Amino acid sequence: MLGDPAGGVSGATPTDEPRFWTGKRKRLYGLVAGAAAIYVAASSLGDWRESHTVLINTTTSLPNLAFVLDHEHEPARGALVFFDPPSSPLVTAHFGAHPSAFGKRVYGVGGDVVTRVDRTFFVNGRQVAVAKAFSTRGEPLALGPTGVIPRGCFFVGSGHKDGFDSRYAAIGWICMKRVFGTGTAIL
Numbered sequence: 001m002l003g004d005p006a007g008g009v010s011g012a013t014p015t016d017e018p019r020f021w022t023g024k025r026k027r028l029y030g031l032v033a034g035a036a037a038i039y040v041a042a043s044s045l046g047d048w049r050e051s052h053t054v055l056i057n058t059t060t061s062l063p064n065l066a067f068v069l070d071h072e073h074e075p076a077r078g079a080l081v082f083f084d085p086p087s088s089p090l091v092t093a094h095f096g097a098h099p100s101a102f103g104k105r106v107y108g109v110g111g112d113v114v115t116r117v118d119r120t121f122f123v124n125g126r127q128v129a130v131a132k133a134f135s136t137r138g139e140p141l142a143l144g145p146t147g148v149i150p151r152g153c154f155f156v157g158s159g160h161k162d163g164f165d166s167r168y169a170a171i172g173w174i175c176m177k178r179v180f181g182t183g184t185a186i187l
Contacts, residue, residue: 055082055101055183061160062103069181074152075106080183081156083174090139090170101180104165108155114146114166121146121155121167129157131167142169152176 053069067080075081082101085091091099108114108123115122119131121144131143144167149155153175157165165171 053181054186055103057103058100059103061158061163064185064187066185066187067103067183068186069183071181073182074176075109075154075179075182077106077109077112079106080104080185081106081154081174082180082183083156083178084180085171086178088170090135090141090168091164093139094135094137094164102164102171103183104156104158104163104174106154107157107166108149110149110151110153112149112155114149114155116143116146119143119167121157123155128155129163129165129167132162136162144168144172149173150175154179 052071055067055069057065057067062080067082069082080103082103085095085099085102107128112123115125119133120127121129121131132141135141144155144165150173153173155166156171156174157163157167166173
């Protein structure tokens with residue numbers, strides 16, 4: 001016989017008492033917990049989808065094949081930014097009437113100073129780009145803007161020799177209304 005907590009004697013055995021965590025109950029609670037975890041994950045994924053996009057790169061101006069875009073944060077200096085390029089005859093001639101998003105590195109942000117010596121561009125005194133005189137098709141390329149970058153706008157570029165970016169007037173400064181998001185390379 002087993003002793004009870006009060007010091008008396010009881011004829012009960014552990015198997016005579018009802019058990020709370022039976023096999024069926026464990027499975028039921030496991031299913032409920034699993035369903036709750038799936039719901040929380042799906043809700044979080046839904047929130048993530050509202051503020052992020054996966055973008056596939058189809059150009060050679062960036063070295064990566066795929067990016068995750070964050071739509072919620074303003075680009076900072078050094079970030080990759082994806083944007084809708086301005087409409088211009090040169091953009092249309094090379095990329096069509098409805099071009100895909102352009103992806104470039106942010107070299108300058110609002111308040112920074114862009115200067116130029118001949119065809120070499122500087123942001124806050126640091127060289128960031130050299131502009132070509134002609135496109136790959138032989139069209140003359142007008143030089144992009146200089147001066148203080150307006151608030152909410154960016155001087156963007158790439159290290160690619162044929163990159164089409166802020167060093168050219170057809171692109172110029174890119175302002176937030178054109179920005180889709182900042183990118184993080186995933187492939």
